[in-house]
Amino acid sequence: MEFLVKRPSDTSLWLPLHAAAVFAFLYLPIAVLVLYSFNGQGVGGFPPRNLTLDWYRTLAGDSAIWDSVFNSLMVAIAAMAISLALGIPAALALDRAKFPGKALFRRLVLLPLILPGIITGLSLLMLFREASVKLSLLTIILGHGTALISVAATEVFAGLQKLDRAQEEASLDLGANYWQTFWRVTMPNLKLPIIGAALLIFTLSMDEIAVSFFLIGRDNTLPLEIWGRLRRGITPEINAISTIIFFFSLAAIVTWYRLRVRAEGQPGIAAELVEAGQGK
């Protein structure tokens, strides 16, 4: 494949240019956001003037925002617990067990990944109404937990595919029963996919808006708090909190990625798809 790299041809120029343009497109809004969080004149206008930390100071004193951050954290942690507690067995079941309705189960579990959040949110809303459950942070937790099982299941499932069955068989051969084998052999190998899944679920829950929109009670999560403010008018304070969110997400995702690479040697959403077969 060397000659493709060493001999420039027409195509080899516009491909990297296109890539650069797409990256610019993807990062432009974020760059603008971060830049204007320091802009004294507010969110619009060009060029930015009077660089200041005022908006961050306002943000620091905004108790409503920090209450919602606290709520979001609680929801995220609880959702993480639920998703993992159910997603790990789900992945195991999909990988190894035969049971009636398995195909339907698999589709149901994965459906929230592709379904617009509004449908998941609305259907749960109807459930809570008919069951006369009052809307609150709890209902949001249930919503996030349910929707994000799919993330936990997918990540753990990919990790299971990479697992060498012979290890488990060796454990059984050496006298450990199924439970012991599970805790001593299977789970340690799933450590990295589980941590990766946890990180991902946490991040997605912190940012989740579509499902939360319908299941909200009196207490706001962070995205809904921001949303409420947006309806009333834009302030650069929102830029400031957005910038902070951006950097936290960045840290979370880079960590997730690094864990993934360590777990499998190759990145990718569906690891079983990413397999570059070489001819030699």
Added chain:
Amino acid sequence: MFSRAYRAAITLPPLLWVALFLLTPYLLMFCFSFWSVSPSQEIVHQWNFNNYRELAAKGVYPETLFRSMWIAARVTVFSLLLGYPLAYYLSFRAGARKELFYQLVIIPLWVSYLVRAYAWKTILGSDGVLNTLLQYVHLTRHPLDFLLYSPFAVVLTLTHIYTPFAFLPIYAALEHIPRNLVEASHDLGASPFQTFWRVIFPLSIPGVLAGATFAFVLSLGDFLAPLLLGGPSGIMISNIVVSLFGAAYNWPLGAAISLCMLLLVIALLFLTERLEKKWSFS
């Protein structure tokens, strides 16, 4: 490989939860769509087809649905046009920097949707960054209207959000292609472009289908971008649903629309699954 207890322990809890919190809600939605709402804002559990008749009859619902599908279609096409060459570049040309670039693509994917949609709002507004920039360099004299509160803004924002979604399965499919096939094609006399067209592209089609499905379905059901940036001309079907569950208080009608969307999504998924099977060769 199992004891009964082990098997029960791993299948029952998720199965029950999914039955309770995924399956039952969908069934409820089905039921709601056949009920109606009384003038005193009570949900009447009486089975009838009224909601569906209303959907078929009144103009605004099919109109909005088609507009939403048209927006979703454009988002899909643009996401593919942006995402495919990017995936190709990373997979076949980027060499050692492939990993770094991959991280750069997935980072925006997980950075708050709301944050990014909001950012576009500040860019596209009449006092926004873009307009003031254009006026500052004297390219325009008045703010451009169509930038915000229009279908254009919705398509632009959704393309921005969903291009990484389109990129991921395409990249995975391209990575899956054994490199010796590319060498074999060159060996047999095909130029790099011919190799792309005859070998690489056909083998990447399952990835393209998956990416297109993601982009189309998710943008079809989006309600945030239209609310923030769409204005009256950019309303999508999900916004109607949201209002039916809010101010317009007609849950059964909203459920009917949601059910239609759900069925549409499931139908699309089946279709792409069949197509993917047809185009997958390993």
Added chain:
Amino acid sequence: MTTTTQSVIGAKSAQAAGGSLLDIRNIAKSFGSNPVLRDISLDVAEGEFLTILGESGSGKTTLLRVIAGFEQADSGELWMSGERLDRLPPYRRRVNTVFQNYALFPHLSVEENVGYGLRVAKSPAAELASRVQQALAMVKMSAFSKSKPSKISGGQQQRVALARALVNRPRLLLLDEPLSALDANLRRQMQIELKSLQREVGISFLFVTHDQEEAMVMSDRIALLRNGELEQVASPREIYSRPATAYTAQFIGHTNLLRADVKDRTARCHSLTWPVSLPDGPALFSLRPENIRLAPDQSNQVSFRGAIRNQAFHGATELLQIECADGLVLSVRIPASARLQGNLSFQFSASDAVPVRESPEKS
């Protein structure tokens, strides 16, 4: 003689033979700081079956890839029929490759795979169809023309890969260990088929393998590659009976390496002595096990006695390990016989002890 001279002589013998098709001149290639090919020069004659033989890491696949165009050499030139080959991209060389894992296009049928090169060259439809049918018939895969590669066996895929390459009528066919994935019986059968196919189409085959038996069965000439350098280039018979170095003698077939001292035209190794025409000093000899026979004393043979230490049955032959009185251990191959015991007499002809050069450990 030095390695270079001998290799050059062997390598360039092609020119004398059928006329040189491919002229490999001083090709060198490193990956990073790791030199994989060091100064390779070789001629491939028209219509010859030349095997590049070597262990893994010897550089044989890299050499093939340089010829095919998938790698660029750091220095050196490739000439084919008076034209510079190494300046052309793979899709413009009149060279085709049969890949190790066949590399059949999974989305195309057998027929479409075979016709790929012709379609790319925009051959007229009728000619394309007839040439594809011909190629499929030649490898006996006509019945599978509409099948997809995933539906046929490994051996069948290999034939399709062969047809796909040959249908383009290349001047040179490169084969990268195409038989390594097949089981032993199928392999033997394919070796014979490949050889007769090559005779039939008359084009040069450049075959890469690590299996020395395979190389001997199929080749007109063998080029033994070690650590990126050509150790010896000669016909199978020549390379077997007159190995140039200790490495060659040991890599191809079994041998006994005898470290001897030459004095007054006599070589002495432990208690064995035999006449040689070599200058005084230390020397190394290769003596093939089958050249040592069980026999009573005969005057013009080198005789010695040895005790049977081990006897391994190999079907048609026995491989004996014998120990002489002074501790010298030798391998001896004799026709199948009953269990042997004790001290026996053995002999070999002095001419069967072939002087070979040392093969120092190379980094």
